[in-house]
Amino acid sequence: MIMDTSLVVDNAGRLYEGFKLTLALVGLSAACAAIVTVPLVLGLRSNAWAPRAVSGAYVTFFRGSPLLAQLFLIYYGSGQFRPLLEYLGVWWLFRDAFFCSVLAFALNSAAYTAVLVKGAIDALPEGQWEAAAALGLGWFATLRKVILPQAIRVALPGYGNEIVLLTKASSITMAVTLYELLGVIKVIYSRTFDITIYIWAAAIYIVIVSAIRLGFALLERSFFRW
Amino acid sequence: MELVGFSAGGWGWSFLSGLVVTVEVAILALPLGLFFGLLIALGRQSKSRLLRIASIGYANAFQAIPELLTIFAIYHGCSHLIQLLMSGLDIQTSWTVPGVAAGSFALSLVFAAYSSEIWLGALAGIGRGQYEAAMSLGLSGIVSLRIVVLPQAFRLALPGLGNLWIILLKDTALVSLISVSEFMREVNLAVAATHRYFVLYLFACLGYIVLTKISEFVLERLNLRASRHLVRAA
Numbered sequence: 284m285i286m287d288t289s290l291v292v293d294n295a296g297r298l299y300e301g302f303k304l305t306l307a308l309v310g311l312s313a314a315c316a317a318i319v320t321v322p323l324v325l326g327l328r329s330n331a332w333a334p335r336a337v338s339g340a341y342v343t344f345f346r347g348s349p350l351l352a353q354l355f356l357i358y359y360g361s362g363q364f365r366p367l368l369e370y371l372g373v374w375w376l377f378r379d380a381f382f383c384s385v386l387a388f389a390l391n392s393a394a395y396t397a398v399l400v401k402g403a404i405d406a407l408p409e410g411q412w413e414a415a416a417a418l419g420l421g422w423f424a425t426l427r428k429v430i431l432p433q434a435i436r437v438a439l440p441g442y443g444n445e446i447v448l449l450t451k452a453s454s455i456t457m458a459v460t461l462y463e464l465l466g467v468i469k470v471i472y473s474r475t476f477d478i479t480i481y482i483w484a485a486a487i488y489i490v491i492v493s494a495i496r497l498g499f500a501l502l503e504r505s506f507f508r509w
Numbered sequence: 510m511e512l513v514g515f516s517a518g519g520w521g522w523s524f525l526s527g528l529v530v531t532v533e534v535a536i537l538a539l540p541l542g543l544f545f546g547l548l549i550a551l552g553r554q555s556k557s558r559l560l561r562i563a564s565i566g567y568a569n570a571f572q573a574i575p576e577l578l579t580i581f582a583i584y585h586g587c588s589h590l591i592q593l594l595m596s597g598l599d600i601q602t603s604w605t606v607p608g609v610a611a612g613s614f615a616l617s618l619v620f621a622a623y624s625s626e627i628w629l630g631a632l633a634g635i636g637r638g639q640y641e642a643a644m645s646l647g648l649s650g651i652v653s654l655r656i657v658v659l660p661q662a663f664r665l666a667l668p669g670l671g672n673l674w675i676i677l678l679k680d681t682a683l684v685s686l687i688s689v690s691e692f693m694r695e696v697n698l699a700v701a702a703t704h705r706y707f708v709l710y711l712f713a714c715l716g717y718i719v720l721t722k723i724s725e726f727v728l729e730r731l732n733l734r735a736s737r738h739l740v741r742a743a
Contacts, residue, residue, distance in 0.1 A: 349679040349680070362706055447573070451573075451575040455683065465575060482582075484582075
């Protein structure tokens, strides 16, 4: 097949804008997800039933339904609470498709990441906690000095996968009028009816995902160096 | 409640038909996804270098490309191809591929890429002795695969394939964007007509959660059944 590069060259500016938006979506969502993950993991591992039940329900909800439905729920659903949101002074945030997308992605990704981190912590032998207690370390010191450094090594490959999934998932924001990379590509297609743009798109995504995987491979190496 | 009920003015029937289409799209993607995934897994262990590179390339590519891009590419690409073929025969047509077919075909391509990983792990879990025993019985490669290796590999692959099924079920929501009247689209239509955004989208999420919970229950039963020879009497 003869690949016509003019299609990409002509639209380079637009594609670059879309790429930047994808990057911003993924970066911001991942950062926010990391914050939400902390209380979730604590809840899932709690001895009290109430935090366990709440975080369990959260995880079931966000892992059991499609991200697209969650995005619609947050973006369109928030419109029904406009008076309340205006009263709270946050309506300008919920009116914005970018903010709603980041919120949906962060809440969704946090559910998956929390299960991942919980699994990594559970996988450590009980002796690690006991040894730390015998050394007189408090709960927080145990977590920071003993448990987390080991758990991160277990969770890191899975976390890399989660970031890749997040990058792929970010392509659905065109459904809420936010045109990131795939959205831009869809627009180019509907203007030119040239299907080779999809092959270019696939190549671009393969490069992005390969870069993420390479980054995590390097990160893993630095964690596994001993 | 009357919003999602089955009485007049309720959207119950359209939601139910949407759910049926959702499950239909997922089930249609399954046979090709499983079979093609197995072929990719076999290709990845093949002695031929070319076959190995092609299979690994396929698996990596379709795990990296967003599902939505695959769906668009198949949907528009197949329609384009058919119109091209038809115009070659001097028939002008604006016929497009049915969304259900394009959607489940695209999802099966993605499913194949992910399931090849599962199959690869399952095939690695079968001891060498099984292959050697099959060979010493004089079974050919394909027969030993069919009656010796696969029945055992299937049990090992089942939990992983179950997870992929649940992911597949949720990914079917994406085909609403190529206008397939599955559950998500039916909810969108109801929302457009009633403007009850929050309740209806919450209902949509819950609908999918019910589907995934039912799947988990059935898969657990299947797992128990597949490993029933390993359970010891109490």
